[in-house]
Amino acid sequence: MHYLILSFTHRNTTLPIRDKLAFNDDESKLSFLQRSVDSPFVNEAIVLSTCNRIEVITSCNNPTEASKHLYLLLNEHSGIALDELEGRAEQFEDQGGIHHLFSVASSLDSLIVGETQIAGQLKDAYRFALEHGFCADKLTRAVNYAFKCAAEVRNRTEISSKPVSVASVAVAAARRAFGSLEGKSALVIGSGEMSVIAARTLYNHGAEVSLMNRTMAKIEPLAEEVGGSLVPFNRLADVLGKYDMIFSATGSETPIIDGSMPFRRDEPCHWFDMAVPRDIDEVDHAMVKVYRIDDLKNTVDENIMLREEEAKASFAIVGRYTAEFYAWLKSLNIEPLIKAMYQRAEASAREESTRAIAKGFLPKTYEAQAQKMALQAIKRYLHPQVMQLRRAADVGDIDAIIESMAFILNMSEE
Incomplete structure (x- = not known):
């Protein structure tokens, strides 16, 4: 596997x-x-x-x-x-x-x-x-x-x-663009996690939030939470020029904002397309700046620099867990081999005690005791070998041992 x-x-x-x-x-x-x-x-x-x-x-x-x-x-x-x-x-x-x-x-x-x-x-x-x-x-x-x-x-x-997401980074970009979001108007389109984070973050920074979605019932609780107004989805083209900011994250397979949609805007505005596939088509308007997911990389680079030391420690943890996981997987591979060894030991003990009684070496009345004694003797012999196998599994470098044992026991490896 x-x-x-x-x-x-x-x-x-x-x-x-x-x-x-x-x-x-x-x-x-x-x-x-x-x-x-x-x-x-x-x-x-x-x-x-x-x-x-x-x-x-x-x-x-x-x-x-x-x-x-x-x-x-x-x-x-x-x-x-x-x-x-x-x-x-x-x-x-x-x-x-x-x-x-x-x-x-x-x-x-x-x-x-x-x-x-x-x-x-x-x-x-x-x-x-x-x-x-x-x-x-x-x-x-x-x-x-x-x-x-x-x-x-x-x-x-x-x-x-300090949890961040694409949505919160988009809001941070808006804050840099405007200096402050206090009193700025924002339209958030969609009902998924991105839209929820954007709406809450905007609200926390004093923006006036409006919400839009194809199914209005899905965003009503969020509108109540952020004190936002609801805008019907079919009015999208009518309200494009109204807002200082638009944040869009829908599941549409085609852009919901077409570059050919007419609208009037006399002051700068910033549109954030947080969707894949994109929600906002190419827009050619002097007052509009469109940010796409890939445009957020400058903020990402700053974020990576700030967290570089923490990332190093985190990768050390990932490396340790990777090694532990593979050691655990190998221990799972060892156990079927050990089980097979004991099953064959039990079968041999039963076979030899039966043979001894059939040949008259032992009375029939001693059959159970003979089987138990033979099995205990084999288990005592196998115990140190089994412990050594498990220790090898703990170390983790036992691929060759598993392969050899599977061959000796005539077991195919899964």
């Missing part, structure tokens, strides 16, 4: 590429996951699709053939050429894959290091795959250990002491 992850992130892809790769609905995820595990080379699969990353996380029996299959599926899903997909992707296998997964869960691979959204997004992706039967023991072990690692990073370092 191997772990294999194909990773497309803000580091190796542009926003248009991620737009095409994104899984924007359950139907597309289900289809991709089903076709992934239909391959004889892929056993389990999870798709993590967020604004800044698309990760295909799998357990497989042949990484080379599995990756070929997955690249073909991604090609069909996105329309991006195979050679470009293979050239852009970061491909992680086995221990490298586990280290990457733990880093992602701990928010060390995020656009904004230390942001807290990614753990929840990974949890949602895992649950989706598990509930639909695409995820079992192998990935469950890895993901659960990833959450343990992320918790340790949060508890032992200051990496997330």
Whole structure:
């Protein structure tokens, strides 16, 4: 069994590429996951699709053939050429894959290091795959250990002491642009976590918040929380020029703000597109500045510098957890071998005591005692060997031992 992850992130892809790769609905995820595990080379699969990353996380029996299959599926899903997909992707296998997964869960691979959204997004992706039967023991072990690692990073370092997200960084960019948000008007479009964070952060900085969504009932509680007004979605074109700021994070597959929409604005305004695929088309207006997710990298760079020392400590934790995880996996591989040794010892004790009685070496009435004595003798002999195997498993470097024992016991390794 191997772990294999194909990773497309803000580091190796542009926003248009991620737009095409994104899984924007359950139907597309289900289809991709089903076709992934239909391959004889892929056993389990999870798709993590967020604004800044698309990760295909799998357990497989042949990484080379599995990756070929997955690249073909991604090609069909996105329309991006195979050679470009293979050239852009970061491909992680086995221990490298586990280290990457733990880093992602701990928010060390995020656009904004230390942001807290990614753990929840990974949890949602895992649950989706598990509930639909695409995820079992192998990935469950890895993901659960990833959450343990992320918790340790949060508890032992200051990496997330001041939680940030793409939405909060967008608001920070607005604050820099205006100097102060007190009394500034803002329209927040969407009902997801990004929109909620943006609305709350704007409210906390004194902005006057209006909310818009296709389903108004979903944003009514948030409107009440931030003292905001509700704007019907079908009035979007009518109100574009009204607000100092627009923050948009919907699940639309096409831009909801078209560059050709007419509006009048005499003062500077700032529009923040926090969605993938993008919500805001190219806009050519002297008073409008559009910020996209990739435009937030300056703030990200500042954030990384401030957290550099904490990131070093965090990566040390990730490295330790990666080593511990593989040692634990190897100990799981040892136990079936140990169990097989004892089962065969019991069978031998039973066979020899039966043979001794059949040949008249012992009376029939002593059969149970003879079996017990033979078994105890074999167990006493095996005990130091078993303890040595478990000590080797604790050290972690026992691949050759497992392979040799499996060969000696005529057991195929899983």
